[in-house]
Every structure is written in structure tokens, then in C-alpha cells.
Amino acid sequence: MANVIKKPGDLGSWLMHIFLGANAVIMLYPILMMALSSFKTNKEIFTSPFSLPRSFSLDNFAVIWSQTNVPRYFINSTIVTGLSVLVLLVVGTMAAYALSRYKFKGNIMISLFFLSGLMLPLRLAIIPLFIQLKALGLVDNLLGLICIYTAMSLPATVFIMTGFLRSLPSELEDSARMDGASEFRIMVEIMVPLITPAMVIAGIYNAVPIWNDFFFPLIFIQSPEWKTLAQGLTAFFGEYSVNYGVLYAGLTLAALPIMLVFIVQSRRFIAGMTAGAIK
Amino acid sequence: MAQLTKSIKTPFDNAVVRRRQMRKLWLAFLLFPAMAILLTFVFLPMASAIWYSVYEWDGLVRGEFIGLGNFQEVLFDPRNNKFLINAFFNNVKVFIALMVFQNGLALILALFLAREPKGYRFYQIAFFLPVILSTVIIGFQWKLFLNPIFGLVNTLLRNVGLGDWAVPWLGLPETALGAMILVNAWHWVGFPTLVFLAAIHRIPKDLIEAARLDGASEWMIARDIIWPLMAPAVTIIVVLTFIGSFNWFEIPYIMGGLEGSPSYSTDMLGLLFYRTAFGSVSAGNSDFGTGSALAVLIFIFIFTFSTIATRYLTSREVELS
Amino acid sequence: MATIELRDVTKDFGGVQVIHGANLSVQDNEFVVFVGPSGCGKSTLLRLLSGLEELSSGEIYIDGERIDHLPPARRGLAMVFQSYALYPHMNVLQNMSYALKVAKKSKQEIEEKVHAAAEILQLTELLDRKPKALSGGQRQRVAIGRAIVRDPSVFLFDEPLSNLDAKLRVQMRLELTNLHKQLQSTMIYVTHDQVEAMTMADKIVVMRAGNIEQVGPPLELFNKPANKFVAGFIGSPAMNFFHGQVVGVNNATYEVKLENGAQFTFTAQNSNLAEGDEVDLGVRPEDLQPGTGGHGTMAGTATAVERLGAQTYVYLRSPIEESMIIHHAGDLDVQSGEQIDVSFDLKSCHLFGPDEQRIEFEG
Structure with a gap:
């Protein structure tokens, strides 16, 4: 990245460092405290909240593993997020491919159709959605969530993928056509391999909100065995409301996987999650 | 002329026609799944919401057509509209506060980060870390931190001699909403920061160097060069913040509960909608009719204002660029 | 194959x-x-x-x-x-x-x-x-x-x-x-x-x-x-064109007067040119000679001169604002702003009729 602004070290730049540093502490300290508290007993949390835990005992985690549904929620969230993103990328890339690589009557109309989907807040249609899914037998069913998330995220996915696919030179396609490849083969063997970075970005853009969503499971899932992690945490909080150590451990456990992936892949995460807002 | 020759079918024309049909099938195959999913699970429910709002409902059963009756009930029935007005103004407060605190802070952070100080990557990651976490985690975490007796916040205040300040933040009507807004700002500030940062990085370096050679101060560069040229990013953030503020649900739900406690000081349109549609202590039984009417009203409001805001802000982009 | x-x-x-x-x-x-x-x-x-x-x-x-x-x-x-x-x-x-x-x-x-x-x-x-x-x-x-x-x-x-x-x-x-x-x-x-x-x-x-x-x-x-x-x-620098008119027809012999004043006659067997028809004379830069002579002479002011030693390009502007280029093999001592005469030999020229098609002719 280009060094946009540079300035010799003076009072202003000291203030800047203090400001940035303080902000970083404010952002990170609560997360650190959450993680540290998860190793503490209830008593420790009350008596010495800011100190390091006396021992890094995994008792709280053991309670979660053996006595709660959290592992099950975890699996459910993985299934829902994984399948939604998979379907989304396949179906979204297919549509984006048609819209970006072919001239045909109705192209603009269909593009507008997908674009208008970006502006519809599906939450406000929760009532008809509920009735509809009930009729389809998809209430209290992970498949119902997968349908909703896929539909909800499709417009943005088509939008992002269309942008990337448009940037590929058409001579590649022509060249493959001269080589005798079918349209399907051109898509799968030539064009799609060239936009895998874009698919990663679109995948993250969608996976994070789906993994974190709480609203749709709140309405569509009732049985404990189908609850997702974010939603399940509310039940778990009701159950263990006085056992702070276990609560912190639950939060830490829920936050850990996505945080680890983020720290390893921060560039892609940032690019992915801001993909919709940066032209 | 070309059409005339085409009308006589030869084996050659047939081959071409067959190829065109194959192409159409191929395009249909590519487009159909996405369109079908979107129609079934987004467009159909959105349209149904309007359709449902003009009917009487008894649980899951649709009753008779009552025109704008549901809308009237939502807007003018004194039992309902006091909630509506209260919730609406709370959403307005949230929007304004987030614009000032969350996005204002983000702008400052972005301007600093644009200088690529030491620890640039670290700061980016640190500021963005909460953004990737679920609102549920953030909400519960801060609910624990803000516990009046055992919470870290009050313990910290007492430890530094500010014991008087150690109030039950989420229990007082005067402080609850403010606390939730700060939590939201903590959660999301990294997002506008990095969007602004990307916009600043997109400004040609020459422009800033030219301004510096012209003798402009850092403040003048920020005000006269960077701010006007990052207008598109500002537009997007304002509109996203607007939509987010009026759809605000998770944080108040988790930290204040469905009834916007204490005493409806943290009630939001989203909570009101949920209570109306699915029933609660205050709103009584689930009512899909008034719920749908409320949803339609919220949608119209958000749609209208975000369209106007986009128009206005975009015109500003054109003028300045 | x-x-x-x-x-x-x-x-x-x-x-x-x-x-x-x-x-x-x-x-x-x-x-x-x-x-x-x-x-x-x-x-x-x-x-x-x-x-x-x-x-x-x-x-x-x-x-x-x-x-x-x-x-x-x-x-x-x-x-x-x-x-x-x-x-x-x-x-x-x-x-x-x-x-x-x-x-x-x-x-x-x-x-x-x-x-x-x-x-x-x-x-x-x-x-x-x-x-x-x-x-x-x-x-x-x-x-x-x-x-x-x-x-x-x-x-x-x-x-x-x-x-x-x-x-x-x-x-x-x-x-x-x-x-x-x-x-x-x-x-x-x-x-x-x-x-x-x-x-x-x-x-x-x-x-x-x-x-x-x-x-x-x-x-x-x-x-x-x-x-x-x-x-x-085809050809670089591009051919010079001079616009003119047929002013006289006598059997297969035609007289053309160019707008810049040069005048010449030629014979063309298979042409249906008539008096008053607009024609263009095309002369390649290498076929324009400095000095007077040939079948016609035109005057121009040098607006730019490129002397490369082995060859010289002179860019000229005629009194009626036509521009032309001379490509001279060898060095040519011309200064920018100088007024010079150029001449052409019909044998190496091309003639195009009102429809811009080539006319075969003999000088």
C-alpha cells in the first residue's frame, strides 16, 4: 500500500500514537479479559477480576463440553454456515457468470432484479417467511435457515462476483472456444479458477454474518438440538446465569474459532467484510 | 434483407438455430437456481408482507380483508402508538449517536492510520477484531462487564476512586441506551474505519504531495483534499449506519430484553415489531396483521430516507470531484 | 493446406x-x-x-x-x-x-x-x-x-x-x-x-x-x-493529395488545373471525365522534387524540417493552406520558414476521379 501521508515525528505524531494505542487497548482489553476470566472460578472473578487467573484450569470448558449443548450448537452453526456459503458461491457464481460474460436480451433486467434484492431487508418480511417455511415444513429445521441465508446473501454475492468476472479478458474465453472447449468447460476450467480469490472474499463476506446471526434462528428454531451457536448462547446464559466462569468460557469458546481464522487471514477478512462497501 | 435470406431454412441455418437454442438453455441453467431461490425466499415474502398487512389475522390463519385497518391501529391507536413514537425516537437517538461517536471516531482513526504509522497492520487487526464477532457474544460479554456489582467496569471505576460513577449502567433509564450505543460503537467502529481507510488510500498520492508542496498543513490536507475525495465512502457509511440504526435489534434484545428495559428506555422499532408480530407481555398475543403493517411502515421509512440520503450525498460527490 | x-x-x-x-x-x-x-x-x-x-x-x-x-x-x-x-x-x-x-x-x-x-x-x-x-x-x-x-x-x-x-x-x-x-x-x-x-x-x-x-x-x-x-x-509518410478540376477535354486528352495553380494535361483512354469534374492528384513524398521543372511546380513555406542526414523530410504549407511533405533522399539544406518550390513528374503520380477511384492515364 502506498504511503499516503508522511510527516516527521513531532508532538502531533506523538498524540497520534497515543490515540491509536489507547484505542487498541480499548478494543483488545475486553476480549483479553473475557478470555482470561474463562479460566477463573466464580470466586476469583469476584475477588480479583483484573489479575491473571491463578491457574489455567480448564474446568469451565469441561463443564461446557460435558454438561451443555454448546458443542451441538457449534456443529449446527458449522453445518448451516458451510452449506449456505457453498450453495451461495456455486449458485451466485453461476448467475454472475451469465450476467457478466454473455450479452443477451433481459441481461439488464435480470441484473436489476438481483440488485434490487440488495435493498430488501428480509427481517421485515419475517412473518410471511415464517408462514411460508411452516408450510414447507422448514421451521425448526436447519435447511430452512440455509434457504434463508442463501437467498438473503445472493444479491450481494452476485454483485461482487459479477464485478470480478467482468474484469477477466474476453480473449481468454475466445481462445478456449477456439480450442474447442464447451461453454461449461470454459466456465469451470478457464474462468472460475481465475476468480478463486474473489470467491474467498465473497465467501468471507457472507460466512461471517451467517455464522454470527442470531435473529433468524431466534424465530425459526425452537428445539435445543437444532439451535445455532449465537442463538444457543442465549439459552446457555439463562441456564448458567450465576456461574460467571462458565459464561466467560462459553463466550470465549464461541469467539475463538472465528478469531483464530481472522488473525491468520486478516487481510482477506478485511477485504472480504468491507467488500460490499468499497467500490 | 438479411431477414429474407434467413427465412429460407437450410441445413446450415438449422445448425445455427440449434446452437442458439443450446445457448439459451445454458443461460437458463446458469440463472435459474439463483433467481428461483431469490424469488421464493426474498421477493415472495416481501410482497406477501404488504399483502398480509391488509388482512385481519388470527394466529397463523388469515381472516378478512380490512384495508388499512392494521395501519390505523399501529399509527393511531393510543395503546400502540405511544410505543411506536417512543421506539422511533430511540432509533433516531441511536442513529445520531452512532454517526457522531462511532463514525466520527472511525474517521479520526482512519486519518491517523492513513499515515501508516508503526504498528499499522496491528492497529488494523485490533480495531477490526470485534467486528468479526457475533453481536450475541459482544452483548453478553458487555452485559457481564457492566454488571453493577461484579462487573469489570464498575470495579475499575471504584479502583480508580470514581466509586460515585459506579452506577447500574443497564438498570437506569438515563444510562442504559447510552451504554448500549457505546457497546455498539465498540463492536463496529473498525468497519467504518477500514472503509474510510481504503477510500483514503485510493486518493492519488500526487494530490496530497502537491498540496503539501503548496504549503498546506496536515489539517488543511485532511479538510480540503481527503475529506471531499472520500465522499463515496462517507455516503456508503452514512446509509449503512442509517439502515443499521433503524433495524437495531440484537444489542437491545440481549442487553435490555424484549421490552426495552428499563421502562422502555431502550425500546426500538425492531423490538416493537417482534413483540407485535410474535406476542409478548405488553403487546399481548401474536398479531401478524398489525405486525405486517408495522413492517411495511418501517420498510417504507428506511427505503425513502436511504434513497433520499443516497441522492443527496451522491450529488455532493459529483460536485466535489 | x-x-x-x-x-x-x-x-x-x-x-x-x-x-x-x-x-x-x-x-x-x-x-x-x-x-x-x-x-x-x-x-x-x-x-x-x-x-x-x-x-x-x-x-x-x-x-x-x-x-x-x-x-x-x-x-x-x-x-x-x-x-x-x-x-x-x-x-x-x-x-x-x-x-x-x-x-x-x-x-x-x-x-x-x-x-x-x-x-x-x-x-x-x-x-x-x-x-x-x-x-x-x-x-x-x-x-x-x-x-x-x-x-x-x-x-x-x-x-x-x-x-x-x-x-x-x-x-x-x-x-x-x-x-x-x-x-x-x-x-x-x-x-x-x-x-x-x-x-x-x-x-x-x-x-x-x-x-x-x-x-x-x-x-x-x-x-x-x-x-x-x-x-x-499505404505508404509512409502518406501520399500528398492536391485537389483540382478538369478545365479542358479534348478527345482522350484532359487538362487539369489544381487549386494551388499548377496546371497539366494527360491522356486517359478509358475515362469518362467531363469538364468541371473534381479530381485529386496524388504524389508520394519521395516523388515531390525540390525546385522547378517536371510537369508542374508548386510553392510552399517550410513549416518544419527534419534533416536526418541520409534523408530529409520537409513539411510545407502552400499559399492556399494545403499541407504537403517531401521525402528527399540525402540531405537538403532547407530552413523552417523558408519558401521553396516543389515540382512533380506525372509519370510517378496517381490520379483519382470524382468517385475517388483510380484513373489510368499517361502524362
Whole structure:
């Protein structure tokens, strides 16, 4: 990245460092405290909240593993997020491919159709959605969530993928056509391999909100065995409301996987999650 | 002329026609799944919401057509509209506060980060870390931190001699909403920061160097060069913040509960909608009719204002660029 | 090994016709260059031939068989693109073997063909490299190699050298000419660069605005341009044109007065020029002589002079604001702003009638 602004070290730049540093502490300290508290007993949390835990005992985690549904929620969230993103990328890339690589009557109309989907807040249609899914037998069913998330995220996915696919030179396609490849083969063997970075970005853009969503499971899932992690945490909080150590451990456990992936892949995460807002 | 020759079918024309049909099938195959999913699970429910709002409902059963009756009930029935007005103004407060605190802070952070100080990557990651976490985690975490007796916040205040300040933040009507807004700002500030940062990085370096050679101060560069040229990013953030503020649900739900406690000081349109549609202590039984009417009203409001805001802000982009 | 024939080929895009009935025949083993300014339809014509675009009407034959209904790969053609269009995620070997893989050729056959082509193009060392790791010239060769392995009856080139720097372009021009000799196959080559056309072609097809203006060997086009457009397009610097009028007709003898005052007579047997007809006299810069004499003399002020030692270019402006260029072999001591006379010899001039078509005449 280009060094946009540079300035010799003076009072202003000291203030800047203090400001940035303080902000970083404010952002990170609560997360650190959450993680540290998860190793503490209830008593420790009350008596010495800011100190390091006396021992890094995994008792709280053991309670979660053996006595709660959290592992099950975890699996459910993985299934829902994984399948939604998979379907989304396949179906979204297919549509984006048609819209970006072919001239045909109705192209603009269909593009507008997908674009208008970006502006519809599906939450406000929760009532008809509920009735509809009930009729389809998809209430209290992970498949119902997968349908909703896929539909909800499709417009943005088509939008992002269309942008990337448009940037590929058409001579590649022509060249493959001269080589005798079918349209399907051109898509799968030539064009799609060239936009895998874009698919990663679109995948993250969608996976994070789906993994974190709480609203749709709140309405569509009732049985404990189908609850997702974010939603399940509310039940778990009701159950263990006085056992702070276990609560912190639950939060830490829920936050850990996505945080680890983020720290390893921060560039892609940032690019992915801001993909919709940066032209 | 070309059409005339085409009308006589030869084996050659047939081959071409067959190829065109194959192409159409191929395009249909590519487009159909996405369109079908979107129609079934987004467009159909959105349209149904309007359709449902003009009917009487008894649980899951649709009753008779009552025109704008549901809308009237939502807007003018004194039992309902006091909630509506209260919730609406709370959403307005949230929007304004987030614009000032969350996005204002983000702008400052972005301007600093644009200088690529030491620890640039670290700061980016640190500021963005909460953004990737679920609102549920953030909400519960801060609910624990803000516990009046055992919470870290009050313990910290007492430890530094500010014991008087150690109030039950989420229990007082005067402080609850403010606390939730700060939590939201903590959660999301990294997002506008990095969007602004990307916009600043997109400004040609020459422009800033030219301004510096012209003798402009850092403040003048920020005000006269960077701010006007990052207008598109500002537009997007304002509109996203607007939509987010009026759809605000998770944080108040988790930290204040469905009834916007204490005493409806943290009630939001989203909570009101949920209570109306699915029933609660205050709103009584689930009512899909008034719920749908409320949803339609919220949608119209958000749609209208975000369209106007986009128009206005975009015109500003054109003028300045 | 193939002949090509285009009959009344037209193409329109959204109701706008861009090729207006092209007719052309290409002999076996011929190197044909389509040349013309950008937007003249030369690339479109190539794409129609390749099958990447569908004809609006007309017919195309290769070796006497109609092929315009066939998809690109079944026409027995191979194409080299302007941007090379190498598949970025495949190495050179995979790039070159892709077409054969699609055609389900045996592994052994693929290997043989690719290695043979790599040998010809000196690519053997580079087979496991990705396109990104190749220089411009190497990429160009891979693109050609990818065409060769398919053993096509016709090679199509779409401005293949325009992305290379000037030095490499000269080298690749020679390599392509040699390759043509070596492969003994028909080649169609599109360019906007008339130097490429003149140096490489057996036959040049000059196009303008969707029409084929003239087809012929390079020197024929240079010496006998069929019309004013071809005359102005072929040759560098471009031909000078002087506008004039027929002022006298006597049997087959005509008298022309140019707007700049020069006057001359000529005989033309098959011309139907009449008194008052507008004509253009075309004189190549190298055929304009400094000084008076010849069949006519014109005056001009030098606006710029380029003295290169071995040759001199003088840019002139006549009193009636015509501009002209002299190309003089050897040095010519003229200063910018100086007024000089230039003269022409009708034997080396070209004459174009009111319809801009060439008029055969004798001075």
C-alpha cells in the first residue's frame, strides 16, 4: 500500500500514537479479559477480576463440553454456515457468470432484479417467511435457515462476483472456444479458477454474518438440538446465569474459532467484510 | 434483407438455430437456481408482507380483508402508538449517536492510520477484531462487564476512586441506551474505519504531495483534499449506519430484553415489531396483521430516507470531484 | 493446406451493419494481411471467419466446404490473439496441450505434438513455467505454439505484435515469416500497421468502414492503389493529395488545373471525365522534387524540417493552406520558414476521379 501521508515525528505524531494505542487497548482489553476470566472460578472473578487467573484450569470448558449443548450448537452453526456459503458461491457464481460474460436480451433486467434484492431487508418480511417455511415444513429445521441465508446473501454475492468476472479478458474465453472447449468447460476450467480469490472474499463476506446471526434462528428454531451457536448462547446464559466462569468460557469458546481464522487471514477478512462497501 | 435470406431454412441455418437454442438453455441453467431461490425466499415474502398487512389475522390463519385497518391501529391507536413514537425516537437517538461517536471516531482513526504509522497492520487487526464477532457474544460479554456489582467496569471505576460513577449502567433509564450505543460503537467502529481507510488510500498520492508542496498543513490536507475525495465512502457509511440504526435489534434484545428495559428506555422499532408480530407481555398475543403493517411502515421509512440520503450525498460527490 | 472463400459476408450488431458484403478468396499457403484503420471491420471479419461471431448473412468455405454453421473448433482453424490470451493458471505445457486435451487425444499424441511445437519455437526449456514468468516475446511464442499443436489448416492472427516493443516486433515479424515458410499453411493476419502488412503479406486486403477496398500483393497496392483511400493508407509518410478540376477535354486528352495553380494535361483512354469534374492528384513524398521543372511546380513555406542526414523530410504549407511533405533522399539544406518550390513528374503520380477511384492515364 502506498504511503499516503508522511510527516516527521513531532508532538502531533506523538498524540497520534497515543490515540491509536489507547484505542487498541480499548478494543483488545475486553476480549483479553473475557478470555482470561474463562479460566477463573466464580470466586476469583469476584475477588480479583483484573489479575491473571491463578491457574489455567480448564474446568469451565469441561463443564461446557460435558454438561451443555454448546458443542451441538457449534456443529449446527458449522453445518448451516458451510452449506449456505457453498450453495451461495456455486449458485451466485453461476448467475454472475451469465450476467457478466454473455450479452443477451433481459441481461439488464435480470441484473436489476438481483440488485434490487440488495435493498430488501428480509427481517421485515419475517412473518410471511415464517408462514411460508411452516408450510414447507422448514421451521425448526436447519435447511430452512440455509434457504434463508442463501437467498438473503445472493444479491450481494452476485454483485461482487459479477464485478470480478467482468474484469477477466474476453480473449481468454475466445481462445478456449477456439480450442474447442464447451461453454461449461470454459466456465469451470478457464474462468472460475481465475476468480478463486474473489470467491474467498465473497465467501468471507457472507460466512461471517451467517455464522454470527442470531435473529433468524431466534424465530425459526425452537428445539435445543437444532439451535445455532449465537442463538444457543442465549439459552446457555439463562441456564448458567450465576456461574460467571462458565459464561466467560462459553463466550470465549464461541469467539475463538472465528478469531483464530481472522488473525491468520486478516487481510482477506478485511477485504472480504468491507467488500460490499468499497467500490 | 438479411431477414429474407434467413427465412429460407437450410441445413446450415438449422445448425445455427440449434446452437442458439443450446445457448439459451445454458443461460437458463446458469440463472435459474439463483433467481428461483431469490424469488421464493426474498421477493415472495416481501410482497406477501404488504399483502398480509391488509388482512385481519388470527394466529397463523388469515381472516378478512380490512384495508388499512392494521395501519390505523399501529399509527393511531393510543395503546400502540405511544410505543411506536417512543421506539422511533430511540432509533433516531441511536442513529445520531452512532454517526457522531462511532463514525466520527472511525474517521479520526482512519486519518491517523492513513499515515501508516508503526504498528499499522496491528492497529488494523485490533480495531477490526470485534467486528468479526457475533453481536450475541459482544452483548453478553458487555452485559457481564457492566454488571453493577461484579462487573469489570464498575470495579475499575471504584479502583480508580470514581466509586460515585459506579452506577447500574443497564438498570437506569438515563444510562442504559447510552451504554448500549457505546457497546455498539465498540463492536463496529473498525468497519467504518477500514472503509474510510481504503477510500483514503485510493486518493492519488500526487494530490496530497502537491498540496503539501503548496504549503498546506496536515489539517488543511485532511479538510480540503481527503475529506471531499472520500465522499463515496462517507455516503456508503452514512446509509449503512442509517439502515443499521433503524433495524437495531440484537444489542437491545440481549442487553435490555424484549421490552426495552428499563421502562422502555431502550425500546426500538425492531423490538416493537417482534413483540407485535410474535406476542409478548405488553403487546399481548401474536398479531401478524398489525405486525405486517408495522413492517411495511418501517420498510417504507428506511427505503425513502436511504434513497433520499443516497441522492443527496451522491450529488455532493459529483460536485466535489 | 487450405483455400478460403468468403461470399457476400455481412455482419450487423444490433441493427448496425459493420461488414457490408465481403467477398474474398484466399489461395492455399497464402499469407494474407487484413489492414485498415481501427474500426474498419478487419477484426470482425477475422472473428466471423473464426466462428467467434455469427454471420448475419453470406457463406464461408474452406477447401470448398461450407463451414459458417460450424462452431469455431470444428473449422480447422487456430487463432493467435492480441493479448496472447494464455491461460494464466496453466503452465506452458498445459496451455499448449489444452486444445488437444479437449479433443480427447491420447496422452502420447499430445506429448509428441507439444514437444514438436516447442522445439520449433524454442520453448522446450520453458514448458513448466506459468505465463506470468515469461517475457513478452516468449508469451507470443507460446500463443503461436498453442496454435501449431492443433495442426490447423488456417492460422488466424489478430494484431499479434501490437503488445510488443518496437525492436521485438521487427524480430517477431521475421520469425513469423519464417514460420509461414516452414509450416506451409494458409495464414490470415490482422493489423493496423501497414509496415507489417507490406513486409509480411503475400496479399494485402485493405479495409475501410466495413468494406474491402482493394486486394492485392503489397507492391501492387503501393504502385497502383485502386482508390484515394488505399493510396493514402499505404505508404509512409502518406501520399500528398492536391485537389483540382478538369478545365479542358479534348478527345482522350484532359487538362487539369489544381487549386494551388499548377496546371497539366494527360491522356486517359478509358475515362469518362467531363469538364468541371473534381479530381485529386496524388504524389508520394519521395516523388515531390525540390525546385522547378517536371510537369508542374508548386510553392510552399517550410513549416518544419527534419534533416536526418541520409534523408530529409520537409513539411510545407502552400499559399492556399494545403499541407504537403517531401521525402528527399540525402540531405537538403532547407530552413523552417523558408519558401521553396516543389515540382512533380506525372509519370510517378496517381490520379483519382470524382468517385475517388483510380484513373489510368499517361502524362
